[in-house]
Amino acid sequence: MVTLPFFAYTIAFLFVPAASVMIGAFQDKANHATFSNIRLLFDHPYIDAYWGSIRISLVTAVAGALFGMLIAYAAIREGTPRWIRSVLTTFSGVAANFGGIPLAFAFIATLGPLGVVTTWFRNAGYDYSVRWPHFQLFSERGVELAYMYFQLPLMILVIAPALDGLKREWREAAANLGAKQWQFWRHVGIPVLMPSFLGAFILLFGNSFAAYATAYSLNQGQNIVPILIGAYYTGNVLDNPHIAQALAFGMFVVLALMMVIYIPLQRRAARWAK
Amino acid sequence: MRIARPRMAPSAYVWLLLGAGYFLVPLYSTLAFSLKKNVAGTPCCTLSNYGWVIHNGDFWHTIRLSFVLALETIVISLILFVPTIYWVHLKLPRLRPVIAFMALVPFVVPPIVMVVGLLRTFHGAPGWYYGSPYGFLATAYVILAFPYMFFSLDAGFRSIDVHTLTEASQSLGARWTTTLFRVILPNIRSAALAASFLTLAIVMGEFTIANLAAFHTFPIFLQYVNESQGFPAGALTLLSFLITWAAMLSLLLVGRKRGARGAAIAGAR
Numbered sequence: 001m002v003t004l005p006f007f008a009y010t011i012a013f014l015f016v017p018a019a020s021v022m023i024g025a026f027q028d029k030a031n032h033a034t035f036s037n038i039r040l041l042f043d044h045p046y047i048d049a050y051w052g053s054i055r056i057s058l059v060t061a062v063a064g065a066l067f068g069m070l071i072a073y074a075a076i077r078e079g080t081p082r083w084i085r086s087v088l089t090t091f092s093g094v095a096a097n098f099g100g101i102p103l104a105f106a107f108i109a110t111l112g113p114l115g116v117v118t119t120w121f122r123n124a125g126y127d128y129s130v131r132w133p134h135f136q137l138f139s140e141r142g143v144e145l146a147y148m149y150f151q152l153p154l155m156i157l158v159i160a161p162a163l164d165g166l167k168r169e170w171r172e173a174a175a176n177l178g179a180k181q182w183q184f185w186r187h188v189g190i191p192v193l194m195p196s197f198l199g200a201f202i203l204l205f206g207n208s209f210a211a212y213a214t215a216y217s218l219n220q221g222q223n224i225v226p227i228l229i230g231a232y233y234t235g236n237v238l239d240n241p242h243i244a245q246a247l248a249f250g251m252f253v254v255l256a257l258m259m260v261i262y263i264p265l266q267r268r269a270a271r272w273a274k
Numbered sequence: 275m276r277i278a279r280p281r282m283a284p285s286a287y288v289w290l291l292l293g294a295g296y297f298l299v300p301l302y303s304t305l306a307f308s309l310k311k312n313v314a315g316t317p318c319c320t321l322s323n324y325g326w327v328i329h330n331g332d333f334w335h336t337i338r339l340s341f342v343l344a345l346e347t348i349v350i351s352l353i354l355f356v357p358t359i360y361w362v363h364l365k366l367p368r369l370r371p372v373i374a375f376m377a378l379v380p381f382v383v384p385p386i387v388m389v390v391g392l393l394r395t396f397h398g399a400p401g402w403y404y405g406s407p408y409g410f411l412a413t414a415y416v417i418l419a420f421p422y423m424f425f426s427l428d429a430g431f432r433s434i435d436v437h438t439l440t441e442a443s444q445s446l447g448a449r450w451t452t453t454l455f456r457v458i459l460p461n462i463r464s465a466a467l468a469a470s471f472l473t474l475a476i477v478m479g480e481f482t483i484a485n486l487a488a489f490h491t492f493p494i495f496l497q498y499v500n501e502s503q504g505f506p507a508g509a510l511t512l513l514s515f516l517i518t519w520a521a522m523l524s525l526l527l528v529g530r531k532r533g534a535r536g537a538a539i540a541g542a543r
Contacts, residue, residue, distance in 0.1 A: 002357050002358065002360075002361040003358045003361055003362065003366065003369065005354060005358070006354055006355065006358035006373075009354055009416070010376060010417070010420070013392070013413050013414065013416070013417050014376075014379060014380070014383065014388070014417050014420075015379075016391075016395055017383075017388060017390075017391025017392045017394070017395045018379075018383045018387070018388070018391050019391075020391045020394045020395045021387060021390050021391040021394065024390075024394050067289075067293075070289045071289050071290065071292075071293040073286075073289075074283075074285065074286035074287075074288075074289040074290050074293075075286075075290060077283065077286060078280050079280040079281050079282040079283055079286065080282050080283075080286050080290075081282070084290065088290075088293075090523075090526055091297070093522055093525075093526060094518065094519055094522040094523065095297060097472070097475050097476070097479075097518060097522055098479075098515070098518050099479075100479055100481045100493060101479075101481055101493050101496045101497045101500060101511075101514075102479070102496065102511045102514040102515055102518075103300075104500070105304065105496075105500050105507055105508070105511040106300035106301065106303065106304045106511060106515075107300055108500075108504075109300070109303040109304045109306070109307040109508060109511075110299055110300045110303040110304075114504070115303060116299075116302070116303035116306050116307070117299060117303065148296070149296075149297070149300070152293070152296070152297075206381055206384075209384075210384030210385070210386060210387075212385070212386045212481070212482045213481035213482055213485075213493070216481070216485070216497075217497055217500060226386040226482075229386055229390060229486075230386070230482075230485065230486055233389075233390075233393070233486040233487075233488075234485060234486065234488075241394065244390055245390055245391075245394065248386065248387040248390040248391070251384070251386070251387055252382060252383060252387055255381065255382045255383075255384065256382050259378065259381060259382050263378075
């Protein structure tokens with residue numbers, strides 16, 4: 001009885017809308033059943049948008065997971081003062097929640113045409129917009145660089161407890177048994193960390209796959225799925241909303257696949273969390 | 275005898291410095307931008323961009339809208355989730371994994387997908403709901419807040435002895451409402467506050483749903499200024515940072531990491 005309002009609410013505002021996207025994806029303008037929207041997803045420009053989204057998500061998840069882990073390990077490992085660790089986790093808690101329009105502006109102020117770092121380089125006689133024309137803040141690489149600002153902290157937050165789980169006694173035990181540094185990592189460290197690492201990787205992937213505001217603010221022409229969906233509603237070209245629904249359905253399918261991989265990994269990772 | 279402290283590894287220095295550089299330079303650049311004059315070539319520094327913000331009617335209008343929306347979202351969320359999670363911990367522990375699983379659904383249905391569904395579902399709804407931010411947006415934001423609320427409150431309830439507290443309160447003759455408000459709520463206050471601050475940060479920064487549903491909240495105004503005037507946008511961005519920071523630091527102060535893991539998973543991307 002007490003839980004009834006909760007279930008009623010989540011059904012009305014989460015499950016019914018989600019189901020509505022799925023139904024709409026399989027309907028034509030007259031609401032008749034059709035596969036044509038889904039088939040359209042495999043054509044240009046839609047399939048390119050999916051590849052664009054997947055590329056950006058993969059790059060930022062790989063880079064975020066690797067560098068995030070290295071930074072977290074640098075802060076947690078023995079010899080690093082404790083305060084660095086608490087500053088890093090506090091900062092990560094803030095920065096992980098910090099994206100969208102302000103983040104995009106911070107990067108425009110840094111690396112945009114008038115950006116602070118751009119100006120530093122230009123004054124030093126190195127104009128990277130000329131020397132390195134492939135890099136532009138408004139390009140895919142630029143969007144990836146900005147996404148790292150929320151990917152890295154997310155990785156640090158998620159992986160820190162797992163790194164804590166690597167007990168000192170294990171390392172000492174390994175050393176006592178004559179294991180070398182690399183042998184400890186090869187047989188103990190990496191196997192223990194792997195489920196957490198892969199789980200975090202999936203979280204990071206989903207995190208940038210679903211991101212809209214940052215990319216929108218940097219470059220509205222960016223060819224990724226959320227931007228394409230958004231264009232259907234913010235432009236005045238809403239001739240067939242079912243295409244937007246099919247696009248959203250496609251995102252749902254990709255993210256659901258990720259979740260199917262994530263849940264068992266999470267369970268394995270929890271084994272060492274005690 | 276003193277045991278020598280192990281020294282910091284050189285590679286740790288390198289990674290921490292690189293990380294610090296990556297995170298601090300954009301913040302510095304935003305600050306530098308916000309202090310620049312609109313006229314090219316004039317020297318640093320001016321506060322005129324901040325003056326522009328303070329004297330802008332749209333700024334006050336949109337930030338008020340976003341703030342009231344955040345409060346509304348927090349109130350609805352607490353009313354909806356606190357009794358539910360309390361009841362689940364008290365009487366229906368088998369339902370807990372079900373709700374925990376439901377809290378993962380927003381990961382699979384991110385804001386950009388959710389707004390498409392909401393717009394389709396409530397297309398024919400009355401104007402006071404569909405056309406009003408306090409209706410349409412607020413109900414959507416409660417769903418965005420749901421995972422954070424759940425993970426934070428769930429941790430809060432797990433750290434107290436729900437059964438003993440409830441029995442003690444009832445055997446002294448308290449009614450359910452008294453038990454909930456005078457006994458349970460004070461005990462999970464820090465978890466509820468942490469979840470509320472997080473919700474505040476999320477709503478104050480939410481762009482996706484507001485943009486697609488065409489409501490003029492604070493982030494929409496921020497984007498509009500970004501597109502039209504560079505230097506005041508610096509001041510506005512810094513202000514927006516400060517709001518997020520204040521909310522998140524309050525969270526850390528009250529919550530001591532409770533819900534911090536849930537906190538990680540989303541935000542205003």
